[in-house]
Each structure stands twice: as structure tokens, then as C-alpha cells.
Amino acid sequence: MIGFILRRLALAIPTLFLVSVMVFGLQKLLPGDPALALAGEERQPEVIEYLREKYHFNDPIPVQYGYWIGAVLHGDFGTSVRTKLPIGTMIVERLPVTIELAVLSMIFALVIGLPTGILAALGRGTIIDYAASLLGLAGLSIPSFWLGIMLILLFSVTLGWLPSGGYVSPFESLAGNLEAMLMPSLVLGTATAAIIMRHTRSAMLQVMQQDYIRTARAKGLREGFIVVRHALRNAMIPVVTMTTLQFAEMLAGAVLTEQVFGIPGFGKMIVDGVFSRDYAVVQAVVLCTAAGFLLMSLVADVAYRLLSPRLA
Incomplete structure (x- = not known):
């Protein structure tokens, strides 16, 4: 390894x-x-x-x-023309915000996508399968900026339950941080949840048709045990790989979400750099994003080998 x-x-x-x-x-x-x-x-x-x-x-x-x-x-990305601050300092300040947003979004995507995909595969051809497929299609089709605006109108303007934007550090107020990050996480994680659901369903359907699953059923093992012990682990191999790469895409693709909710993260940093022609900032962000993709690709390959020892 x-x-x-x-x-x-x-x-x-x-x-x-x-x-x-x-x-x-x-x-x-x-x-x-x-x-x-x-x-x-x-x-x-x-x-x-x-x-x-x-x-x-x-x-x-x-x-x-x-x-x-x-x-x-040597860690020197230059100085921002717009803010006159070292770009390395700006990255250190803003990257953790985007990482937190991506982590919360991925948690939401996994909590929704994995169970829904498993239930859709086990209930293939039933109303559960059709409903999950419809939700997955909706999650992939709805633009993130439109969903964010609708959530702001509902939960901030109409109901007044959540702040419409901004960011609160968890070190200042954990409750305020979760309130500020809840809607952006839902928006960013919706499409990923749909992708995870579709991949989980496809992988589970393929695994459930294998000979060892039929053998396990012939032995009289309980269906729940077969699904959890035999089917789920093998079905998770492509799902884990895809999820890891999706996390990298979240880090790079949070631009619209951060703009809609006014979150001072990595995505907003590159947007501000483009509009102000701060090319040194754009260079640094693109280079860091590429390094992040390569790192997450390595993590995906390692996870693939851990889940499938025959590849080690």
C-alpha cells in the first residue's frame, strides 16, 4: 500500500x-x-x-x-491587488470555511443518498423505487442558485427561522455557525445526494444478482443480514470512489452557493479575484484546487483498495 x-x-x-x-x-x-x-x-x-x-x-x-x-x-503565492494581503494568508483564512461547507454538505448527501439508494434497489419496480428516482432526477435538475434563493425566501424572509446569509465562526458560536451553514449545506448537497442515490441503487442491483447472494439466500440467511454483510460492502466500492471525487468537486464548485449566501469561502475568493482582475489570486486558487483534486483522487484509490483487498 x-x-x-x-x-x-x-x-x-x-x-x-x-x-x-x-x-x-x-x-x-x-x-x-x-x-x-x-x-x-x-x-x-x-x-x-x-x-x-x-x-x-x-x-x-x-x-x-x-x-x-x-x-x-516556498509558500508565497504573492499579494492580492485588491486587498493588499498575502494570498497565502487569504487561503488559510477562507479554505477552512469551504471545507466546513463541503463536509456538512457531504454528510447531508450521504444521509439522504445512501439509504434512499439502498431502499430503491431493494424495492425495484415499486413505488419506493419510482419515488426515489423522481427525487434523484429533481435533485440533479434544480439549479443550486434557484434552490438557494427559494430556501432564503421560505426560511429567512417568510418564516424567519434562519439567517439569509453570512458566516459565523464555530469558535464564536457553534449554534450560530450551524444556523448559517444549514441552508447552504442543503443546497450544495442536494445534487450530490441524487448522484449518490443513483450510484448506490445501480451498484446494489448489480451486487444483488451475484451468485454468492443467491448462495447466501439458499443457506437460509436473513435478508437483512445478506444485504448488510454481503451486498452492501461490495456495492460501496464504486460509491466510495465516486463520493470522494464528489467531495473534491464540492470544494471547487461551491462558487454559486457561497455567492448566494454571502459566505466568505474559497469559491467567493476566486469570483472576487476574477471580477477585480486579481490574477495572482486566481492562479493560487486554481493551483490549490488542482492539488485538492489530485489528493482526493489518491484517497479514492486508497479507499477502493481497502474495500477490495484483492486489488491490494
Whole structure:
């Protein structure tokens, strides 16, 4: 297992290198002079020339990339043009917010998706199966921003039960944090719950038709024991892999949810960076997102091997 992890990490290094080259190269293709954006409104020639020398804008692009990637490897992502803060500090402050949102959303998705998928598979062709399929289709079809607005109108404006937006740190108030994160978690987890339900149903249907399940029934074992002990573990192999990758997508795809609810997370950070042409922030967020995807892909592969020892 350790050798497998080391091999996957070795493969991740060139992937991250290619991503960094693409991110840096695409940023250089954008119109405009970054030195002018950094110089502010006055744009004095002396200041512009100083900035070009400081950030190596006059050097060839490969040299500029070398300076940039060297600083990134030392944890220095640069400084935000908009906030004048170190981008590394901004990531440290905002990434935990998005991770919390993704974790709560995944808990909601698993609590809804797994039991629904299992019940739909066991009751194939029944009203339970049709109802679960209908809910899954609705979860995949409803846009997250529309669902978020509807929840705000219902629970915040009409009923007044929950705050309409914002973020409260759990260290300040755990109850306030859960109230602020409840609706965003439901919105972000709805589509994932539908995906988990469909994958669980498909995997369970495939496993329940295997010979060892028929053998277990022929031995007189209880149906509940067969489902939990024999069918569920094998059916969870593709589901766990898919769920791990879905978690990575949540980290990268929380942009709309964070915008609707005004959550100062990783997704909102990249949106603010794009609108303010803060390219250093966009570079850092995209690079961190790619690293997160590679990490979660490794976790998915490790989980796959743990659940299926014959692959180890």
C-alpha cells in the first residue's frame, strides 16, 4: 500500500507541474499590463517601472514562471491587488470555511443518498423505487442558485427561522455557525445526494444478482443480514470512489452557493479575484484546487483498495 501511494504521488508531481504551466501561461495571455493594475489610479512612470522590476515583468516568460513557481514552492503565492494581503494568508483564512461547507454538505448527501439508494434497489419496480428516482432526477435538475434563493425566501424572509446569509465562526458560536451553514449545506448537497442515490441503487442491483447472494439466500440467511454483510460492502466500492471525487468537486464548485449566501469561502475568493482582475489570486486558487483534486483522487484509490483487498 505504501508503495502504491508513493507511485501515485510521483505521478501527481508532473500533473501539478503541467497545471501550473497552464495557469501561468493562460494568465499571461490575458489583455492588459499587470504593472498598471498594481500601480493604482495615479500610475506614475517611476512606480510602474519599479513594479515591473520587482515582479520581473520585464524578464522572459519562462524566467517569470521560474520566479513564480519558486515562490509558490516556498509558500508565497504573492499579494492580492485588491486587498493588499498575502494570498497565502487569504487561503488559510477562507479554505477552512469551504471545507466546513463541503463536509456538512457531504454528510447531508450521504444521509439522504445512501439509504434512499439502498431502499430503491431493494424495492425495484415499486413505488419506493419510482419515488426515489423522481427525487434523484429533481435533485440533479434544480439549479443550486434557484434552490438557494427559494430556501432564503421560505426560511429567512417568510418564516424567519434562519439567517439569509453570512458566516459565523464555530469558535464564536457553534449554534450560530450551524444556523448559517444549514441552508447552504442543503443546497450544495442536494445534487450530490441524487448522484449518490443513483450510484448506490445501480451498484446494489448489480451486487444483488451475484451468485454468492443467491448462495447466501439458499443457506437460509436473513435478508437483512445478506444485504448488510454481503451486498452492501461490495456495492460501496464504486460509491466510495465516486463520493470522494464528489467531495473534491464540492470544494471547487461551491462558487454559486457561497455567492448566494454571502459566505466568505474559497469559491467567493476566486469570483472576487476574477471580477477585480486579481490574477495572482486566481492562479493560487486554481493551483490549490488542482492539488485538492489530485489528493482526493489518491484517497479514492486508497479507499477502493481497502474495500477490495484483492486489488491490494
